[in-house]
Amino acid sequence: MDTVPVLFQVGPFGITATVATTWGILLALGLICGLLTRHLSTENPGFPQTLAEGVVQTIEAAIAAVLPEETQRILPFVGSLWLFVATANLTGLVPGLHSPTGDLSATAALAFLVFLSVHWFGICSAGLKAYLRHYLAPNPVLLPFHLLGELSRTLALAIRLFGNIMSLEMAALLVLLVAGLLAPVPVLMLHVIEALVQAYIFGMLALIYIAGGMQSREESNSRPKGKTR
Amino acid sequence: MAIDWTTFILEVINFLVLVWILQNFLYRPVLETLARRRAGIERTLAEAREVENRAGALRTQFENRLADWEQEKATRQARFEQELTAERSRQMQALAHALAQERERSAAQDAHRQEALRLDLESQALEQARRFATALLARLASPELEARLVEAGLEDFAALPADLLNGITTAARMPGARVLVASAFPLTEEQRERIGATLAARLGVSPDLDFRIDAQLGAGLRLALGSWQLNFSLADELAQFAAATHHAD
Numbered sequence: 001m002d003t004v005p006v007l008f009q010v011g012p013f014g015i016t017a018t019v020a021t022t023w024g025i026l027l028a029l030g031l032i033c034g035l036l037t038r039h040l041s042t043e044n045p046g047f048p049q050t051l052a053e054g055v056v057q058t059i060e061a062a063i064a065a066v067l068p069e070e071t072q073r074i075l076p077f078v079g080s081l082w083l084f085v086a087t088a089n090l091t092g093l094v095p096g097l098h099s100p101t102g103d104l105s106a107t108a109a110l111a112f113l114v115f116l117s118v119h120w121f122g123i124c125s126a127g128l129k130a131y132l133r134h135y136l137a138p139n140p141v142l143l144p145f146h147l148l149g150e151l152s153r154t155l156a157l158a159i160r161l162f163g164n165i166m167s168l169e170m171a172a173l174l175v176l177l178v179a180g181l182l183a184p185v186p187v188l189m190l191h192v193i194e195a196l197v198q199a200y201i202f203g204m205l206a207l208i209y210i211a212g213g214m215q216s217r218e219e220s221n222s223r224p225k226g227k228t229r
Numbered sequence: 230m231a232i233d234w235t236t237f238i239l240e241v242i243n244f245l246v247l248v249w250i251l252q253n254f255l256y257r258p259v260l261e262t263l264a265r266r267r268a269g270i271e272r273t274l275a276e277a278r279e280v281e282n283r284a285g286a287l288r289t290q291f292e293n294r295l296a297d298w299e300q301e302k303a304t305r306q307a308r309f310e311q312e313l314t315a316e317r318s319r320q321m322q323a324l325a326h327a328l329a330q331e332r333e334r335s336a337a338q339d340a341h342r343q344e345a346l347r348l349d350l351e352s353q354a355l356e357q358a359r360r361f362a363t364a365l366l367a368r369l370a371s372p373e374l375e376a377r378l379v380e381a382g383l384e385d386f387a388a389l390p391a392d393l394l395n396g397i398t399t400a401a402r403m404p405g406a407r408v409l410v411a412s413a414f415p416l417t418e419e420q421r422e423r424i425g426a427t428l429a430a431r432l433g434v435s436p437d438l439d440f441r442i443d444a445q446l447g448a449g450l451r452l453a454l455g456s457w458q459l460n461f462s463l464a465d466e467l468a469q470f471a472a473a474t475h476h477a478d
Contacts, residue, residue: 015235016235018236019243025247026247030250033251033254037259040259042265042266053263056255056256056260076248076252080247083251084244104232105232105233105234106236108237109240109241110240113245
């Protein structure tokens with residue numbers, strides 16, 4: 001697949017279609033959220049408010065199922081991942097637009113943020129020493145494997161999302177080229193499902209990674225003192 | 230497959246900006262609204278629980294009050310029944326007493342009425358007996374009977390008590406005193422002499438004697454001296470019998 005073309009230059013930085021589309025998604029989500037939450041009412045919520053509350057409560061419930069004690073802390077990050085990845089995945093269905101998640105740079109950026117967030121939330125939850133100590137558990141010999149796992153799962157996170165979305169777009173393009181106008185409709189429906197599933201998988205994996213990092217606190221607390229040296 | 234680091238960095242920044250946007254325009258407002266709604270619901274539930282508790286307390290209070298009312302009602306009803314029983318007993322006693330008094334009064338009236346009836350019957354019987362005796366003696370009246378009554382009268386005169394005899398003697402000694410001798414049948418000369426002799430013997434004086442015939446006497450004599458009168462006749466005896474009977478009544 002070719003690299004994403006640069007649309008324009010801002011000084012030394014080339015703004016690609018991925019970044020431009022991401023800006024559009026940011027603007028659209030910001031406007032939609034602003035409109036949905038402009039007149040919130042506790043007594044008589046309308047349909048937009050009910051929709052917004054449904055989305056937020058669904059995200060909150062999904063996070064609470066994994067980390068019930070830290071739901072409010074990680075909800076903005078994980079929820080934003082779900083909303084952005086889902087929106088970005090579905091953007092490819094719009095003719096003329098490029099899905100940002102079909103660009104490895106974007107998925108790598110998201111995976112990098114997940115990588116950082118795992119350590120950030122883990123350190124915030126357990127403290128630096130306790131968090132770093134869990135890399136030495138159960139044996140310091142396993143430290144290289146822990147580090148390798150961190151890198152590999154981040155890389156897998158980025159490449160999985162990129163590969164699925166890129167392949168979906170390519171398949172849809174090939175079917176469109178081969179079978180005409182009506183035949184790609186099932187493929188596009190599959191695209192919708194796959195986009196939502198991949199968004200869910202990406203967010204859920206991020207949530208699980210974050211939960212694993214935060215659970216290092218519990219491991220350090222439950223471990224006998226004699227073995228923590 | 231190559232990574233454009235400009236895109237990488239801008240995507241990182243973009244996502245952080247998105248997190249900020251969603252945090253300020255979606256998550257926080259919606260979560261705050263949900264929290265306010267939950268608080269409102271909790272407040273409403275608390276108020277409902279409070280109302281329920283208050284209702285429960287009121288219900289308990291009402292049930293207690295109802296039980297008190299029932300107990301008070303039972304107590305008052307028992308007291309009323311006791312008072313009713315006592316009043317009934319008192320009324321029955323008063324009625325029994327009144328009935329006893331009435332019965333006694335009625336018995337007394339019956340006894341008085343029977344006594345009056347008995348006396349009346351007795352009086353009637355005596356009257357009838359007197360009439361019968363009068364009729365019988367009137368049929369039996371004769372000079373012989375009168376002779377026997379004269380003899381009996383003279384015997385009775387001879388046996389008069391002293392105090393009575395003294396009074397008669399005093400009357401006989403009055404100047405001009407005369408003894409009226411009444412008989413139903415004419416007396417014989419012998420009878421007249423015996424009467425005079427007997428009077429003289431008992432009185433100590435010989436008074437003048439006036440002999441008269443009085444058929445109302447039936448048989449026998451009636452001696453009258455001043456205010457004194459001695460009856461030895463059937464009519465006088467029957468009259469005395471009737472008077473004695475009335476006096477006995």
